[in-house]
Amino acid sequence: MATYDYDLFVIGGGSGGVRAGRLAGAMGKRVGLAEEYRMGGTCVIRGCVPKKLFVYASQFQEHFDAAAGYGWTVGETTFDWPTLIANKDREITRLEGLYRKGLDNSEVEIFESRAVLIDDHTIEILKTGKRVTADQILIAVGGHPSPHPSLPGNEFCISSNEAFHLDALPKAIVIEGGGYIAVEFANIFHGLGVDTTLVYRGKEILSRFDQDLRHMLHAAMAEKGIHIRCTEIITKVERQEGGRKLVHLSSGDQIIADQVMLAIGRVPNTKSLGLEAVGVDVDDLGAIKVDDYSRTSRENIWAVGDVTNRVQLTPVAIHEAMCFLETVFKNNPTKPDHELIATAVFSQPEIGTVGLTEQDAAQKFKGIDVYRAVFRPMRNTLSGSTEKMLIKLIVDAASRKVVGAHILGPDAGEMAQLLAIPMKAGCTKEDFDRTMAVHPTAAEELVTMYKPSYRIVDGERID
């Protein structure tokens, strides 16, 4: 039998790679892991975590504004961008250390270098040129923001990566994109006082989300003062003297901004990874093709997380990594389960969603019942805010199972996490109905909407 340096070699120290490496090491496997940038990957270093810290920072102005209605007088407030960046960086460094420590404790050998495949069992550590061998190889290299190569002037634009390290807070920013990253950053910059324009080629922001959520969030963002320009694209970016950018739009309009951020999608990190030479197949977008168990076209090479372009979320990458371990090292073939993934958009107001949109459910089932409540959450009453909250449940009329839940409003992400449990368990609307409400909360609407707002039968709405 061939002997290898490692039982498992992991390329990429992000959400999926670190989890797989750490747990395999803890099982007593000999594990090597290469990371070319910083341990923790996109989520910890330039994704979920710093993004959420920015979201918190951007919410204070609304809290200050709301305070008067509750009797508080808030003195003059100022915001200091360098302080936020420095504190955020300190927290990220702390988390990075924890990830590294976890690997060390599991006796994973870490290579701080880019790694590429040489053959089915050989990996080259580019920094030193050293070649190592492994029985099993896991590719968990993630992706990067699309640089939009066809856009004239794209070299003057930033991506989410740079947004976390800007020297100064821009006075005005144009963000192109309509996905959750573009929408979240539009809210972040607006909340920090930046004149913000969101440009999106589609008819409505956040495609794939429930239409209700999309329209209501759009209206709420516009009400706050975010300029949203749908069915438009940026056609050219020019740099002016002094550094400001002149942004040309397809409508012929021009906007002057200090920063232009592109958030038009992410590209898998599969270039120059040695995949072709080894025979690991990729799709048209460059994502690694895998079977139901995350196995690539090579017997002993596996891929998890964003690089496979299944569902690009941290918990999904981690889940895929855990299933990989079950399959490969625990003799328990396990397919990742991509059904009913709860997700949040940390916009303001926030979105929390689980399961099918009304539109998808209406196509999938013969009949659906829609329970929908739009109301002003209690916290907005004394503050004087007119912002509304949406809570909506989609029920398959035949089985009575709750197949979709969509929330727009404070703490929607937290609610989506909890809702995912009964929905995963297959609870019916009647199970929701016989659950006692927690009063006074916004979430009590979830268990007190007794009558459907409308039904959809064979695609037709019945009020």
Ligand SMILES: Cc1cc2nc3c(=O)[nH]c(=O)nc-3n(C[C@H](O)[C@H](O)[C@H](O)COP(=O)(O)OP(=O)(O)OC[C@H]3O[C@@H](n4cnc5c(N)ncnc54)[C@H](O)[C@@H]3O)c2cc1C
């Ligand atoms: C701005 C932003 C906000 C996000 N917010 C959320 C959120 O709120 N919730 C959520 O669930 N998800 C969020 N995500 C998505 C989440 O970050 C990713 O889904 C997750 O990080 C994917 O994990 P991964 O292990 O597949 O890859 P990554 O975490 O990207 O890790 C891949 C690692 O591989 C390294 N690497 C690449 N090539 C090589 C090589 N050849 N050799 C060595 N190392 C290499 C990279 O440096 C990187 O560290 C966000 C992403 C972004 C960009």
